[in-house]
Amino acid sequence: MADLIKVENLVKYFPVAAGNVHAVDDVSFAIKEGETLGLVGESGCGKSTTGRLLIRLIEATSGRILYRGRDIASADKKTLHDMRKEMQIIFQDPFSSLDPRKSIGETIGKPLEIFGMGSKREREEMVDALMEKVGLSPRLFYKYPHELDGGRRQRVGIARALSLSPSFIVCDEPVSALDVSIQAQILNLLQELQETMKLTYLFVSHDLSVVKHISNRIAVMYLGKIVESSPSLELFSNTLHPYSQALLAAVPIPKLDRKRERFILSGGVPSPINPPSGCRFHTRCPWKMDICSREEPPLTDRGGGHFVACHKVK
Amino acid sequence: MNNENGTLFAPSSGRTKEREKRRSPWWEVWRRLRRNKAAVAGMSVVILLVVVAVLAPVLAPYDPNQTNIKMRLQGPSSEHPLGTDNFGRDMLSRIIYGSRISLYVGFVAVGIGAVFGGILGAIGGYYGGRLDNFIMRCMDVLLAIPQIILAIAIVGALGTSLLNLMIAVGISQLPRYARVVRASALTVRGQEYVEAARAVGASDARIILENILPNCMAPIIVQSTLGVAQAILSAAALSFLGLGIQPPTAEWGSMLSSGRQFLRNAPYLTFFPGLAISVVVLALNIFGDGLRDSLDPKLRQ
Numbered sequence: 001m002a003d004l005i006k007v008e009n010l011v012k013y014f015p016v017a018a019g020n021v022h023a024v025d026d027v028s029f030a031i032k033e034g035e036t037l038g039l040v041g042e043s044g045c046g047k048s049t050t051g052r053l054l055i056r057l058i059e060a061t062s063g064r065i066l067y068r069g070r071d072i073a074s075a076d077k078k079t080l081h082d083m084r085k086e087m088q089i090i091f092q093d094p095f096s097s098l099d100p101r102k103s104i105g106e107t108i109g110k111p112l113e114i115f116g117m118g119s120k121r122e123r124e125e126m127v128d129a130l131m132e133k134v135g136l137s138p139r140l141f142y143k144y145p146h147e148l149d150g151g152r153r154q155r156v157g158i159a160r161a162l163s164l165s166p167s168f169i170v171c172d173e174p175v176s177a178l179d180v181s182i183q184a185q186i187l188n189l190l191q192e193l194q195e196t197m198k199l200t201y202l203f204v205s206h207d208l209s210v211v212k213h214i215s216n217r218i219a220v221m222y223l224g225k226i227v228e229s230s231p232s233l234e235l236f237s238n239t240l241h242p243y244s245q246a247l248l249a250a251v252p253i254p255k256l257d258r259k260r261e262r263f264i265l266s267g268g269v270p271s272p273i274n275p276p277s278g279c280r281f282h283t284r285c286p287w288k289m290d291i292c293s294r295e296e297p298p299l300t301d302r303g304g305g306h307f308v309a310c311h312k313v314k
Numbered sequence: 315m316n317n318e319n320g321t322l323f324a325p326s327s328g329r330t331k332e333r334e335k336r337r338s339p340w341w342e343v344w345r346r347l348r349r350n351k352a353a354v355a356g357m358s359v360v361i362l363l364v365v366v367a368v369l370a371p372v373l374a375p376y377d378p379n380q381t382n383i384k385m386r387l388q389g390p391s392s393e394h395p396l397g398t399d400n401f402g403r404d405m406l407s408r409i410i411y412g413s414r415i416s417l418y419v420g421f422v423a424v425g426i427g428a429v430f431g432g433i434l435g436a437i438g439g440y441y442g443g444r445l446d447n448f449i450m451r452c453m454d455v456l457l458a459i460p461q462i463i464l465a466i467a468i469v470g471a472l473g474t475s476l477l478n479l480m481i482a483v484g485i486s487q488l489p490r491y492a493r494v495v496r497a498s499a500l501t502v503r504g505q506e507y508v509e510a511a512r513a514v515g516a517s518d519a520r521i522i523l524e525n526i527l528p529n530c531m532a533p534i535i536v537q538s539t540l541g542v543a544q545a546i547l548s549a550a551a552l553s554f555l556g557l558g559i560q561p562p563t564a565e566w567g568s569m570l571s572s573g574r575q576f577l578r579n580a581p582y583l584t585f586f587p588g589l590a591i592s593v594v595v596l597a598l599n600i601f602g603d604g605l606r607d608s609l610d611p612k613l614r615q
Contacts, residue, residue: 057509084515097506101528111514160510 003066004033004168004200005054010063010073012049019273023049025224027063028299031217033167036194036201038215038232040208040247044269046224047204048092051170054202055087056080067168085115088161092173094153098145104131104156105141111163130159135189151182158189168200175210187214208251212236217305220244223272223280226299230306240308243281279311287312346608353604359597367413374407378564387580397582399573401562405583408564409590415565416546417594419480419558423545426484428538431491436526438492439499440518450496453489461486462551469557479558483548487541494533502529532606539602543595566590 010027013020024046031037039047052058054065056072065073072083091097098107109127117123128138134155145153154174161169171190175183191214193199205211211218212232219229220243228241239245249263267284270276276283282292291311299309347353366373382402390397396405434453438446456464468482502508503526511521550567552558559565561572566587573583 052509055513057513081515084513089510089513091506091510093506097510099507099511099525099529110511110516114515114520157510160514164514 002033002068003030004068005202006030006064006066006069007050007054008064008066010050010053010065011061012046012053012058013061016273021272022046022224022275023272024053024060025275027221027224027226029219029226029229031168031200031202033200034194034198035216036203036214038203038205038211038218039221040205040211040218041221042206042247042269044272045221046272047206047221048172050221051089051172051202051204055089055168055170056083057089084111085164086166087168087170088164088166089170089172090154090157090161090174093177094150094157095145095177097157098153100145103142103144104136104148107145107156108159108163111160115164126163127159130163133162133193134159135185149182150178151185154178154182154186155189158186158193162193162197165197167198168202171201171203173205174203176205176207183210190214208247220247223269223275225280225309226307227281227310228306228308229299231304234304234306238306240302240306240313241281241310242285242287242312279309343605343608347604350604350607352600353608356597356600356602356604359593360601363413363417363594363597366410367417370410370414374404374410376404376407378403378407378411379562380404387576387583389580390582396586397580399569399583400576400580403562405569405586408569409566409586412564412566412569412587413590415476415559415563416549416567416591419476419483419549419565420542420546420594422480423483423487423549424538424541426481427487427541427545428491428534430484431488432495432527432530432534433522434488435492435495435497436499436522436530439496440503440522440526442500442503446496449492453492456486457489462548465548465552466555466557469552474557474560476559479549479552482552483545486548487545490541491534491537494537495527495530498530498533499526502526531609535602535606535609539598540595542598543591546591546594 007030008028010024012024014023015021027046027050029037039050041047049058053060056065056075060073063073064071067083067086072080075083098104102110105124105127108130109123112118112123112126118126124141127141131138131140136152136155136159140148140152145156148156154177158174174190175186178186187210190201194201201214203211203214215232217229218232218235219226220235220241221227222243228235228239228244230238235244236248239248243265246263246265263286265284265286270280270283276293278291278293278295279285279297282288285292287310289311295311297309297311299307301307302313347357380403382398385394385398385402386400388394388398388402394404394406396409398404399408434449438449459467465482465486468485469478472478472481508521508525511525516524547567549558550565550570553560553565553568554571559568561568569587570584570591573580573587576583
């Protein structure tokens with residue numbers, strides 16, 4: 001399969017009073033058509049920003065975003081508007097992502113209206129079909145968001161994203177605001193939709209166990225940079241970067257008698273305004289060497305499409 | 315299959331008929347408003363006053379401008395329920411006729427202020443940055459000048475007429491609408507549903523009109539109901555200065571101010587027009603309060 005999305009040297013700095021927040025700093029990756037890239041990292045590492053940059057909800061500082069080989073980072077307004085049909089987003093918070101003054105039907109049908117698809121009557125039919133597709137009863141058409149629970153609200157958000165039949169969807173922590181029991185339902189729904197509609201996902205999450213299920217590849221971000229990226233299973237069986245290992249060690253395992261070697265990081269995340277020199281992780285890394293604070297390790301292939309940015313890993 | 319609880323596909327037959335009853339948003343608002351007794355009372359008073367204004371020629375017992383020097387400054391009596399003024403004109407008739415001008419000026423001036431102020435505020439709040447700064451500094455300039463002096467200047471520049479009076483009062487009220495709308499627009503703009511609207515290709519104009527403004531309705535309505543009262547008073551003050559409604563046209567504000575000089579001997583000359591203004595203001599405030607609540611789908615029972 002060809003790459004649907006290819007990101008090259010993507011950079012986003014947010015200017016603040018104290019300088020620039022290095023939210024995303026020279027990130028490159030590609031997602032093949034029909035696949036899912038999981039993007040994990042802790043809060044503030046730039047993973048959500050990356051997702052929003054990809055569909056140009058925010059403008060990149062520099063870098064290229066190629067969608068089917070076309071650069072959309074520099075696309076004009078008209079092209080961008082047309083791109084909206086191709087790329088959509090599902091938001092994290094099902095409470096603030098739906099307009100409280102619009103009925104469910106209105107919210108889902110709005111994209112169709114904006115792109116002038118069909119008559120009002122036909123659009124309502126399409127909305128009914130979309131609601132069924134995401135497992136919502138069409139009788140909820142005239143309900144308001146506050147009348148639904150979190151899981152159903154998230155289904156509304158998914159239906160809205162699907163309404164224009166996009167090929168690529170950024171899922172920005174779509175389940176992290178939901179109850180665990182609902183999480184599985186939504187994840188299953190996303191997987192089913194991926195198969196039936198040939199969707200490509202960028203799946204942003206801070207929860208490794210969630211990402212593990214849905215992703216083909218996983219990229220780990222730390223302070224605006226990708227530190228490790230590999231096929232999903234490989235990352236779990238052969239974790240190379242010390243930060244990824246710490247993340248994995250933090251996943252709770254429901255077994256009482258199991259003794260684990262804990263891999264606990266000391267210290268906090270350094271300021272993204274003045275990120276550390278060299279390897280950004282060196283301030284907290286248990287394997288720190290001299291070279292780490294001087295030179296930035298490049299993201300290099302260790303075989304089998306397993307990329308790591310670490311001086312120690314050979 | 316149990317569609318409600320997460321299995322994927324709902325039965326596909328007769329889906330449109332299965333929808334819960336279609337309820338138009340306005341019907342829904344009305345249904346909620348009806349439950350609020352105070353709001354219904356306020357609305358009834360407002361409607362009653364509008365009816366009185368429309369039917370003034372039928373309801374008024376006398377010609378409001380008919381002077382009768384022999385009957386001047388009479389207290390309330392069976393012949394003149396609210397007394398007569400210093401020209402012997404019947405106060406009841408003048409108050410009935412005055413409601414026409416006062417309500418008209420109040421509503422139109424507030425309409426002008428709320429529409430333009432609201433749009434300016436929404437634009438400023440939504441775009442932020444320099445445009446916001448520019449708009450809000452202009453509003454600050456308007457605010458810095460006392461409202462009445464500003465209105466005088468505008469009427470002075472445009473010339474004396476009822477329309478210009480309403481424009482002047484409307485413009486002098488612009489900043490308060492701009493400010494409250496901007497404040498709520500700032501919070502609304504950060505919501506994910508605005509981002510979602512952009513993600514599905516909505517233009518800025520569409521977002522401002524369909525997402526930002528509807529979600530700023532509450533403060534606009536509260537401001538407007540208060541604003542009507544102030545507009546009536548401002549118009550009265552301008553009329554008093556000879557810049558608005560010209561005598562002998564009956565108007566509550568000018569009646570109030572011309573009654574002032576007889577406050578000791580004939581207090582009813584100021585009491586009844588004042589009461590009329592207070593009743594309108596109170597009714598509008600209560601109605602506005604209820605309307606704001608019923609416009610919020612979250613408060614729905």
